[in-house]
Amino acid sequence: MFVLPISYFGPVSYYATLFGADSVVIEACEHYVKQTLRNRCLIATYTGAQTLSINVQKGAQPKIPIREVQLSDHGNWMHQHLYSLATYYGNSPFYEFYIDEIRDVMMHGHDGTLFGLDEALRRKMCELIGFETNVTYSHEWMGGCDFPTLADGDAVPYYQVARDEGRRPFQSDMSIVDLLFNMGPESILVLRQQAERMMLHRRTR
Numbered sequence: 001m002f003v004l005p006i007s008y009f010g011p012v013s014y015y016a017t018l019f020g021a022d023s024v025v026i027e028a029c030e031h032y033v034k035q036t037l038r039n040r041c042l043i044a045t046y047t048g049a050q051t052l053s054i055n056v057q058k059g060a061q062p063k064i065p066i067r068e069v070q071l072s073d074h075g076n077w078m079h080q081h082l083y084s085l086a087t088y089y090g091n092s093p094f095y096e097f098y099i100d101e102i103r104d105v106m107m108h109g110h111d112g113t114l115f116g117l118d119e120a121l122r123r124k125m126c127e128l129i130g131f132e133t134n135v136t137y138s139h140e141w142m143g144g145c146d147f148p149t150l151a152d153g154d155a156v157p158y159y160q161v162a163r164d165e166g167r168r169p170f171q172s173d174m175s176i177v178d179l180l181f182n183m184g185p186e187s188i189l190v191l192r193q194q195a196e197r198m199m200l201h202r203r204t205r
Contacts (some may be wrong), residue, residue: 001021001022001023001024001025002017002021002023002024002025002146002148003024003025003027003138003142003144003145003146004017004018004024004025004026004027004145004146004148005026005027005030005033005036005037005038005066005145005147006026006027006038006066006114006115006118006119006122007037007038007041007118007122008037008038008039008040008041008052008054008114008117008118008121009041009052009121009125009175009176009177010037010041010122010175010176011037011041011042011148011173011174011175011176012150012155012172012173012174012175012176012178012179012190012191012194013148013149013150013173013194013198014037014148014176015125015126015129015176015179015191016148016191016194016195016198017146017148017195017198018122018126018131018133018135019131019133019188019191019192019194019195020195020196020198020199021133022134023133023134023135023136024133024134024135024136025135025136025137025138025142026119026135026136026137026138027066027138027141027142027145028066028067028115028137028138028139029065029066029138029139029140029141029142030065030066030141030142030145031063031064031065031066032056032064032065032066032069032114035053037147038066038114038118039053039054039056039114040052040053040054041175041177042173042174042175043084043085043088043089043174043175043177043178044088044160044162044171044174044178045088045162046088046162046168048168048171049171049174050084050088052080052081052084052175053077054071054077054114054117055071055072055073055074055075055077056069056070056071056072056114057069057070057071057072058072066114066115067113067115068113069113069114069115070112070113070114071112071113071114071117078106078107081106082103082106085099085102085177085181086099088161088162089161089177089178089181089182091161092161092181092182093159093161093181093182093183093184094180094181094182094183094184095181097184098128098180098181098184099181101124101128102121102124102128102177105120105121105124106121109124125176125177125180128180129176129180129187129188129191130185130188131188131191148198149173150172150173150194150198154194154197154198155170155172155173155194156190156193156194156197157170157172158170158179158182158183158186158190159182159183160174160178160182161181161182179191
């Protein structure tokens, strides 16, 4: 069993953990932690990785329960994020195939909280990729979360449009949207390989 935090368009390692785990508990009773995968993600661009960060209301101090953190409209961040996805993935093979459903969740498919948005997007991404995980929510603080990462050499490479446009090396552990927009239905094959590599690495540590 893994205990995972919520994650905004989490990295490939996060979704590989979801894919490979028998069960996952989403930490729903922790306090909000600023500037983490809970409210930011990394996308691959032709100039390197770019961070997309969610703005939350100013009252979201570190002692606020994660479920109570409200989204803010300040900076028009949601439209900026959608614009960035269009800019850097508009030429990817599967952007047009998936973006409408993703946009609909971002604009209308949540309750206005960070927790609600992240979880709505997680469910949508799993649906689009084509897998389900036994996910439950904690009823008390679990004492900390697992933070999946990719060890050196563990990343499963896949096609990235940013490599073609910027002649850059493969950028590993980017947001799940990078995998989905570039690989489409084959995303699940990459996640399967990634989950196997991560499991092997844990066994040999």
